Amino acid sequence: xxxxxxxxxxxxxxxxxxxxxxxxxxxxxxxxxxxxxxxxxxxxxxxxxxxxxxxxxxxxxxxxxxxxxxxxxxxxxxxxxxxxxxxxxxxxxxxxxxxxxxxxxxxxx
Amino acid sequence: xxxxxxxxxxxxxxxxxxxxxxxxxxxxxxxxxxxxxxxxxxxxxxxxxxxxxxxxxxxxxxxxxxxxxxxxxxxxxxxxxxxxxxxxxxxxxxxxxxxxxxxxxxxxxxxxxxxxxxxxxxxxxxxxxxxxxxxxx
Numbered sequence: 001x002x003x004x005x006x007x008x009x010x011x012x013x014x015x016x017x018x019x020x021x022x023x024x025x026x027x028x029x030x031x032x033x034x035x036x037x038x039x040x041x042x043x044x045x046x047x048x049x050x051x052x053x054x055x056x057x058x059x060x061x062x063x064x065x066x067x068x069x070x071x072x073x074x075x076x077x078x079x080x081x082x083x084x085x086x087x088x089x090x091x092x093x094x095x096x097x098x099x100x101x102x103x104x105x106x107x108x109x
Numbered sequence: 110x111x112x113x114x115x116x117x118x119x120x121x122x123x124x125x126x127x128x129x130x131x132x133x134x135x136x137x138x139x140x141x142x143x144x145x146x147x148x149x150x151x152x153x154x155x156x157x158x159x160x161x162x163x164x165x166x167x168x169x170x171x172x173x174x175x176x177x178x179x180x181x182x183x184x185x186x187x188x189x190x191x192x193x194x195x196x197x198x199x200x201x202x203x204x205x206x207x208x209x210x211x212x213x214x215x216x217x218x219x220x221x222x223x224x225x226x227x228x229x230x231x232x233x234x235x236x237x238x239x240x241x242x243x244x245x246x
Contacts, residue, residue: 018123019122019123019126021119021122021123021126021151021155022119022122022151022155022158022159023118023119023120023122023123052126052144052147052148052151054122054148054151054152054155054215055152055155055214055215055218056155056215058214059211059214062206062209062211065206066206066207069206081141082140082141082144082145082148083144085141085144086144086145086148086218086222089218089221089222090200090202090214090217090218090221091202091203091204092202092209094203095206095209
């Protein structure tokens with residue numbers, strides 16, 4: 001799993017690719033905790049190249065959202081349809097704002 | 110019908126999903142349905158590895174994928190400790206972010222993604238999870 005983070009003035013963008021499942025969700029959790037540990041609570045997760053998210057991955061994002069709120073927020077960019085459908089199916093779609101492009105998401109903070 | 114054997118490691122989840130995606134596509138399921146089957150099988154396999162085998166074991170998971178008349182049937186066999194995913198209560202959904210708890214979500218996804226989920230455990234033969242996904246009408 002490749003994880004890249006880019007710090008902007010008002011938020012940090014984190015990007016990964018491929019699958020997020022039980023085998024690599026802990027690595028994503030560690031990367032997100034490294035961001036929030038620095039006091040950064042505005043996070044953009046660029047999911048352009050993410051093809052699959054199992055429940056282990058969703059829990060990492062939910063935990064991060066709990067850490068960020070209420071002073072900040074984790075938002076998602078370019079969520080693939082199957083991923084979004086499964087999130088909405090379990091009623092968790094409302095926990096995250098989603099954006100269709102990275103520039104708009106970063107500019108929102 | 111195609112059967113593959115996987116050692117019970119979380120690092121095999123991608124190979125398991127690739128196998129299932131190929132089979133489900135061959136069975137004529139559309140992209141959304143293929144994703145649903147992959148997710149259900151990923152969650153089921155994760156449960157077997159984490160709860161049944163405790164993440165390390167000398168044994169394996171056998172997965173059979175078979176096109177059926179109106180979709181695809183997946184059978185997952187393991188010989189770990191019995192763990193019946195159909196017995197786990199459904200998690201509370203549509204609750205606030207503060208209230209949401211990390212329990213039972215994977216199993217709930219399995220049930221919602223597939224049209225049929227059936228679990229059988231036999232002390233001599235092991236555990237068999239059978240799931241069916243049908244084409245959208």
